[in-house]
Amino acid sequence: MRLLVHARLILMLLLPLTLPTAQARELVFLAPTNHSEPLARFERGQLKSGLLKDLGDALARRTGQNARFLLLPSKRVGAALAAGQADLLCYVMPGWIEGDFHWFEALIPDAGLLVAHPKADLPARLGDLRGRRIGTVLGYHYPELETELGSEFARLDARDTGSNLDRLAAGQTDLAFVERSAFLAYQRRHPQAGLKQAWVVREFSAGCALSKLSAQNPDKIRQAFQALRSSGELARLLAPYGL
Template sequence: MTQTGFRRRVGRLCGAVALLASFVCAAAPPPLVLLIDTSAQMPQARVEGDRVVEGLHLDLGRALARRLGRELVAKPVPRKRLAEALQRGEGDLLCDYLSEWVPGSFAWSRPFIPDQALLVSAATAPAPAGLSALAGQPVGTVRGYVYPEMSEALRDGFKRDDAPDAATNLQKLQRGRVSHALTGRRALGYQQRMGAVRLALHPPLVVSEVLAQCALSPTAPIDVNALNTAIQGLVADGELNRLLARYQ
């Protein structure tokens, strides 16, 4: 083969490789970017530096992304910036929230992630007959979280004692810094199973039933109909229940 012929063959081969690479890149949809609160604690998430290591939010995001035919990128963001980051398109998806918790012009999925908001009280304190019995008493809460039922029942008598996250909130109860705390059933059950909360408690008072949702950024590469279809599959074939069971 002449040198000119060899160059032509190499040129054609390089052109074919470039065309194939271009086709592959064009065919691959962009990843789905899931925002996760940097202060989240297990079972919701465990964040180490700029990495989300494990947790329900990561598992849920991966399951939804797989059903949407996309890779998942989990991006930790401080709680105070979650709404802003989603609005600005720094991420596409935020899950396990309610619309009243995250202000902004987002498309919200159907409600599908079950939990209960609980009031838990140390057995060393009198068991409250209802929310109104806690007027003026400090109640363990998480900074940045809203508790509409407590605010409505107690108004100015709702005395928050904020912790940076749910695990620390329960640790305050364990150490006797507060006698009452607000938490989710999922978080309480996980912390008890891990041995982090060994304090004797009164039967918890259910403050509200929660069916949390996912929010989509205005710039997300999917629409809410596609997201709801993925959620429907997740619920219908039992995968959601299997994910939740990992952290009970």
């Protein structure tokens, strides 16, 4: 009986030491449901495919863990990451979300585009957009447009990027702000829509942010990202998506 009690005491003492290790075997990524292809394809409440899944799976393999994806609306991902509900958010930049995070090198090249309906009059400069309805995505920030247009930024929010482009194709808006990767993917699927690029608002390279409440070691995550790049695996992940 005494041996059994001693064994239980030892187990209780060791349990707090083993829990972080068990938790660290799962690398949890946030998957904003506002994304569309090529970043993400959602089906029945799960992230089924897309660059975010490929990148998450690859990083998890590099760190000897399993990837899990937590789906949330874009407007909630910053708070969720800050609260430690997940470890990582990828395809993000400082200023897109609020909070103090570990930031990792830019990995995904892209650009913010102003895209137009075939019959739309194209603006010559950002200032010409004052008062014009512009297709946007709920929860997304558009720093250039917000700074230039202020209260005259007439955004018309869609639930996700695909819906934003669908509205534009249907003529519900004349213009929409989207990422180049999403626009090119939409053009491949719907060439008959005839949408056209008005101009590039900004070129950028998005990276990843790690929660400061995560049990993951920031240095090991950084090394894993660097290994993805130096081995050529990152380039192979991006290539099928035209990035």
